[in-house]
Amino acid sequence: MMMANNIRPEPPAKTGERLLDVRGLTIEIETRSGPATIVDGIDLHVDKGETLGIVGESGCGKSLTMLSMMRLLPNKIKVTKGEANFAGRDLQKMSNSDLRKVRGGDVGFIFQDPMTSLNPVMRIGQQLAEPLIYHRGMSKADARKRAGELLKLVGIPGAEDRLDAYPHELSGGMRQRVMIAIGLACNPQLLIADEPTTALDVTIQAQIVDLVKDLRDKLGMSVVWITHDLALIAGLVDRINVLYAGTVVEDAPVDALFANPSHPYTQGLLASIPKLSDERSTRLSSIGGTPPEPGRRPKGCPFAPRCPLAEAICHERVPSLEGLGQNGAHRVACFVAQRKLEAA
Amino acid sequence: MSVVPMTTTPIEIEPPVSLWRDAWHRLRRNKLAVFGLAVVVILAFTALLGPYLTPYDFLSQDLNSRNLGPSLSHLFGTDDLGRDVFSRVVYGTRTAFLVAIVVTFIAVVIGVTLGALAGFFGGWLDRIVMWLTDMTMSIPNLLLVVVINASLKTPIASWMESRYLATLNPFYRETIWVDFLLVFGSMALISWPPYARLVRAQVLSIRSRPYITAAQALGLTNRIILMRYVVPNALGPLIVAVSAGLGTAMVLESAFSFLGVGVNPPTPSWGNMISDGLRVWQHYPHLLAAPAAVLGLASVAFSFLGDGLNDALNPRGAK
Numbered sequence: 001m002m003m004a005n006n007i008r009p010e011p012p013a014k015t016g017e018r019l020l021d022v023r024g025l026t027i028e029i030e031t032r033s034g035p036a037t038i039v040d041g042i043d044l045h046v047d048k049g050e051t052l053g054i055v056g057e058s059g060c061g062k063s064l065t066m067l068s069m070m071r072l073l074p075n076k077i078k079v080t081k082g083e084a085n086f087a088g089r090d091l092q093k094m095s096n097s098d099l100r101k102v103r104g105g106d107v108g109f110i111f112q113d114p115m116t117s118l119n120p121v122m123r124i125g126q127q128l129a130e131p132l133i134y135h136r137g138m139s140k141a142d143a144r145k146r147a148g149e150l151l152k153l154v155g156i157p158g159a160e161d162r163l164d165a166y167p168h169e170l171s172g173g174m175r176q177r178v179m180i181a182i183g184l185a186c187n188p189q190l191l192i193a194d195e196p197t198t199a200l201d202v203t204i205q206a207q208i209v210d211l212v213k214d215l216r217d218k219l220g221m222s223v224v225w226i227t228h229d230l231a232l233i234a235g236l237v238d239r240i241n242v243l244y245a246g247t248v249v250e251d252a253p254v255d256a257l258f259a260n261p262s263h264p265y266t267q268g269l270l271a272s273i274p275k276l277s278d279e280r281s282t283r284l285s286s287i288g289g290t291p292p293e294p295g296r297r298p299k300g301c302p303f304a305p306r307c308p309l310a311e312a313i314c315h316e317r318v319p320s321l322e323g324l325g326q327n328g329a330h331r332v333a334c335f336v337a338q339r340k341l342e343a344a
Numbered sequence: 345m346s347v348v349p350m351t352t353t354p355i356e357i358e359p360p361v362s363l364w365r366d367a368w369h370r371l372r373r374n375k376l377a378v379f380g381l382a383v384v385v386i387l388a389f390t391a392l393l394g395p396y397l398t399p400y401d402f403l404s405q406d407l408n409s410r411n412l413g414p415s416l417s418h419l420f421g422t423d424d425l426g427r428d429v430f431s432r433v434v435y436g437t438r439t440a441f442l443v444a445i446v447v448t449f450i451a452v453v454i455g456v457t458l459g460a461l462a463g464f465f466g467g468w469l470d471r472i473v474m475w476l477t478d479m480t481m482s483i484p485n486l487l488l489v490v491v492i493n494a495s496l497k498t499p500i501a502s503w504m505e506s507r508y509l510a511t512l513n514p515f516y517r518e519t520i521w522v523d524f525l526l527v528f529g530s531m532a533l534i535s536w537p538p539y540a541r542l543v544r545a546q547v548l549s550i551r552s553r554p555y556i557t558a559a560q561a562l563g564l565t566n567r568i569i570l571m572r573y574v575v576p577n578a579l580g581p582l583i584v585a586v587s588a589g590l591g592t593a594m595v596l597e598s599a600f601s602f603l604g605v606g607v608n609p610p611t612p613s614w615g616n617m618i619s620d621g622l623r624v625w626q627h628y629p630h631l632l633a634a635p636a637a638v639l640g641l642a643s644v645a646f647s648f649l650g651d652g653l654n655d656a657l658n659p660r661g662a663k
């Protein structure tokens with residue numbers, strides 16, 4: 001497989017120290033017929049210097065999980081259980097003013113839609129300067145100078161001249177670079193990139209991936225990269241979490257995942273890669289059906305209604321995420337996959 | 345890459361001056377808007393200073409020079425009581441601006457407050473405000489004003505009179521204030537709903553825009569987000585609406601005065617001058633033409649200015 005060979009020459013040093021540790025995070029939405037679970041007790045972790053890829057169909061809760069960690073959920077959507085520890089501190093319990101220092105200061109965000117995530121009536125130089133002034137106490141002049149450096153860093157031609165541009169004066173790819181620059185402004189320890197390339201065309205997508213890879217290696221930060229597109233991030237990430245209906249169904253080092261995809265959903269995802277890049281479709285054409293709607297989650301394994309391998313037990317009990325193999329680095333939440341491995 | 349010094353004291357951030365400067369540049373390139381702005385400025389100065397500069401008092405009658413056509417000594421001629429029409433139009437400008445500014449101010453305060461509360465809190469508050477808005481908008485304006493005038497004018501006037509008799513305070517003898525009070529009140533009452541709707545819609549839509557979440561994700565405080573992300577994005581449409589609303593209020597005041605439910609003679613208003621002029625226009629067309637032309641000019645100027653501001657304050661649509 002093409003992307004499996006696409007290995008980084010020198011993976012960044014990993015200390016094995018947890019930077020982000022999300023445990024049992026549950027997100028519910030208020031609906032007319034009562035609360036409905038969108039994300040169901042998700043566990044995630046990112047080590048220092050590590051790059052985690054999160055993949056899954058549209059609507060499986062990728063964005064909400066990231067937003068909820070930073071307490072950025074829209075009205076009516078609430079975290080009801082669980083914790084999200086960043087550098088050892090629970091973000092869910094932190095005071096608002098402490099949290100504001102983490103937001104933008106320690107954790108940078110790059111959002112899904114570069115067209116609407118920039119303030120349309122503020123020049124991009126000012127938008128870049130804002131976190132520098134606020135978090136780093138820079139003077140306006142210093143912040144502006146640094147904003148110019150950041151634009152240069154993300155490869156915007158004529159960076160200094162672009163500081164006075166409004167978002168509408170830039171192309172989609174350029175705006176996404178501006179968003180990356182804003183996310184990186186305060187040298188965060190963690191960069192969360194939520195499908196930063198979906199709105200862009202294929203060549204620019206690859207450029208953005210290379211850019212983030214480059215910057216990560218230079219700055220030594222951890223990255224969470226959310227995407228539909230496994231092939232795109234194969235060369236970027238260390239580890240992949242596959243999300244389905246608000247739970248992690250498979251967690252594996254990137255090579256192990258491509259070599260030995262164990263969850264039936266992951267297998268479906270991989271099988272549909274060519275179609276994904278052709279049609280840029282977000283649906284899994286090789287797996288029939290659609291994910292469960294919030295509030296209509298099946299009783300057992302959430303994937304059971306669509307699973308070609310489903311057995312009686314799958315409709316009764318929820319499989320937990322358990323380690324395969326000797327070191328347990330490859331984990332899967334599937335009764336059949338776990339049994340197969342035990343038998344082997 | 346240089347590592348920036350670690351200080352976390354937030355510092356005061358100034359309002360986005362550049363946005364307004366840019367809007368001004370864009371406005372200046374729009375010829376119609378510049379025309380509108382020029383007319384509005386001239387009219388505003390006329391309203392402010394005009395009555396001190398006119399050659400005649402707007403009330404002084406000269407029965408020897410009645411119904412004269414325009415001439416050098418009477419630019420717009422004289423009316424049937426020999427009053428200088430130019431002076432009356434100038435004073436009518438003051439009436440028009442006074443009514444328009446006060447009415448628009450009251451309407452904006454009511455509208456922005458109710459609209460922002462409704463948009464921000466939603467729920468039952470939103471439903472009540474929207475119900476009030478719909479109610480007010482569904483009553484024909486003229487009907488409401490006539491009813492208010494008919495039902496309140498006499499009681500207020502007689503209350504004023506009884507106060508005057510009791511206190512002998514000359515303030516209570518000035519019935520012109522009753523006039524203005526009723527005009528302000530009734531017009532403000534029918535003018536606030538569009539502002540409430542506009543602001544509610546603005547707050548609702550801006551609150552859920554991705555750039556607000558993005559600003560929160562940068563750790564900015566609510567105050568900065570409100571001042572630099574929400575307000576500037578909401579202000580454009582409001583300024584546009586206010587500019588157009590001032591023009592509408594002037595036309596409305598004239599309409600009511602024309603119909604006799606607004607500012608009453610002898611206080612000059614374009615509307616009651618048009619009404620007087622209409623009776624004799626075949627013989628003395630200048631009596632109709634002068635106030636009507638100025639009213640038309642003012643109305644057109646405000647609408648050009650409103651459109652120009654709309655384009656200027658909205659860099660997204662600018663080319």
Ligand SMILES: Nc1ncnc2c1ncn2[C@@H]1O[C@H](COP(=O)(O)OP(=O)(O)OP(=O)(O)O)[C@@H](O)[C@H]1O
Nearest residue numbers: 029038057058059060061062063064065074112294
């Ligand atoms: N503001 C909202 N109001 C109501 N429901 C929402 C809202 N945002 C998300 N949801 C619901 O929550 C679920 C998860 O949404 P989320 O945005 O996290 O998905 P996602 O995995 O990021 O999808 P995508 O790949 O399309 O970005 C979806 O089913 C969606 O319908």
Ligand code: SF4
Nearest residue numbers: 301304307314334335
């Ligand atoms: S647990 Fe059962 S239903 Fe769920 S993925 Fe595995 S085989 Fe399919």
Ligand SMILES: [Mg+2]
Nearest residue numbers: 062063112194
């Ligand atoms: Mg998303």
